[in-house]
Amino acid sequence: MKGQKTTFVCRECGATSIKWLGKCPDFGSWDSFDEIAIEKKNAPIRQSQNKAEKFSELTLPEYMRAKTGMNELDRVLGGGLVDGSVVLLSGEPGIGKSTLLLQICDVISRTKSVLYVSGEESKGQLKLRAKRLGINGESLYLLTETDVDSVLAECEGLKPDVIIIDSIQTLSSGRFTSAQGSITQVRESAMELINYAKRNGASVFLVGHVTKDGAISGPKILEHMVDAVLYFEGERTNSYRIIRAIKNRFGSTNEIGVFEMRDTGLAEIPNPSEVVIAERPSNTSGSCAGCVMQGTRPIISEIQALVTKTAYPTAKRTCDGFDNSRMALLIAVLEKRIGLKFYENDVYLNVAGGIYLNEPSADLSIAMALISGITDKVISDEIIAFGEIGLSGEVRAVSHIDYRVKEAVRLGFTKIILPKKNVTPSLKVSSGVELVGVSNIYEVIPHMVNKSK
Ligand code: TYD
Numbered sequence: 001m002k003g004q005k006t007t008f009v010c011r012e013c014g015a016t017s018i019k020w021l022g023k024c025p026d027f028g029s030w031d032s033f034d035e036i037a038i039e040k041k042n043a044p045i046r047q048s049q050n051k052a053e054k055f056s057e058l059t060l061p062e063y064m065r066a067k068t069g070m071n072e073l074d075r076v077l078g079g080g081l082v083d084g085s086v087v088l089l090s091g092e093p094g095i096g097k098s099t100l101l102l103q104i105c106d107v108i109s110r111t112k113s114v115l116y117v118s119g120e121e122s123k124g125q126l127k128l129r130a131k132r133l134g135i136n137g138e139s140l141y142l143l144t145e146t147d148v149d150s151v152l153a154e155c156e157g158l159k160p161d162v163i164i165i166d167s168i169q170t171l172s173s174g175r176f177t178s179a180q181g182s183i184t185q186v187r188e189s190a191m192e193l194i195n196y197a198k199r200n201g202a203s204v205f206l207v208g209h210v211t212k213d214g215a216i217s218g219p220k221i222l223e224h225m226v227d228a229v230l231y232f233e234g235e236r237t238n239s240y241r242i243i244r245a246i247k248n249r250f251g252s253t254n255e256i257g258v259f260e261m262r263d264t265g266l267a268e269i270p271n272p273s274e275v276v277i278a279e280r281p282s283n284t285s286g287s288c289a290g291c292v293m294q295g296t297r298p299i300i301s302e303i304q305a306l307v308t309k310t311a312y313p314t315a316k317r318t319c320d321g322f323d324n325s326r327m328a329l330l331i332a333v334l335e336k337r338i339g340l341k342f343y344e345n346d347v348y349l350n351v352a353g354g355i356y357l358n359e360p361s362a363d364l365s366i367a368m369a370l371i372s373g374i375t376d377k378v379i380s381d382e383i384i385a386f387g388e389i390g391l392s393g394e395v396r397a398v399s400h401i402d403y404r405v406k407e408a409v410r411l412g413f414t415k416i417i418l419p420k421k422n423v424t425p426s427l428k429v430s431s432g433v434e435l436v437g438v439s440n441i442y443e444v445i446p447h448m449v450n451k452s453k
């Protein structure tokens, strides 16, 4: 505005307004507008010291990585914890963040100095947990503190190589008036720690709690500031936990790490497919094994579809572990191309083992589970299927076929139903394993049998 000297900025989301507002119209937060001066700098135009360089002449950086003692975590980090990197580990309360970090601290502290800062638990509680996990923590330092300036002062003295902050929401600084856990406090505390890490080459793990709707509370802003964002997921009722990278400046974001929460802490599950397969019921309709790639790793999952006559005017559709609208599309394809009457039935689809199937190659196994569910015919335990399904019911080729077939064979599947285009002379399997190439969805029906009594 011409002549205006100040403006109002929402400290939560950065929205601006020429007047003070009680409630931010963008973010919905109350009392979050600060008045700031609009200054026009009259500084002379700066001569940049940075010169453009040829891309081909740039040298590759060498990242030094520390092993955390957990291969599952190292893989998600891109091969280990990069020195001087800042990682945000987020997840719901009680999922196992503190447990995981205490476990890796024990391993890292054998070669590096580690400081574990807890603002949530007392030293006694932490000692108790360490005892339960069988951790001695000979060279592990523990600090229970919620003031970020005190934490930094302690860091300056100890000069740890790795710092764990459990959690970032408990840290605050007396230099800001807003309450502990508020966005300003979280952001400023994270900023100070990141600056410290970059100055001293220390690696930092920030624990962040997520809110009910899945956002990292106080706020998404942290995601932009850190080098890697890891999500720790899992159901409270189920002991399996999955770590997923949402962002990683030093590796791929496709990889996942699988753990199981036991009474002695988190144990790695290097072969998640085996766990899923071991729990499979046999001679049941509506169940089909599929295989999706998670980064470089093929993971076998079991898809279960329960199809029952509906008692409602509109049939119910519930889907867990797969995209709802993709399921609706597959159902529509099966109705149109095979004539199955799903509109008279409720459909409940579930992916066992907690893996989210976010790859089109899951289509074929899902369609087969649906067909098996509605016809009450059984897909034998030896069968596994993968392939993408198009709107005409055609089965399209998928990537990484060698990996998928190898994993299926390793787990004892003897009949692999896959897209015809993927069956090439270069695809070799051991004797006793049958490759069934299909080009349309109706070709899978003869592979289903009546239930044995
Ligand atoms: P915790 O690491 O405290 O979760 P977070 O830091 O994410 O809030 O884990 C808490 C849960 O884990 C708690 O419900 C108890 C369970 N647990 C085990 O089952 N086994 C163990 O060895 C430990 C230490 C915890």
Ligand code: MG
Residues within 6 Å of the ligand: 094, 097, 098, 099, 120, 166
């Ligand atoms: Mg905790």
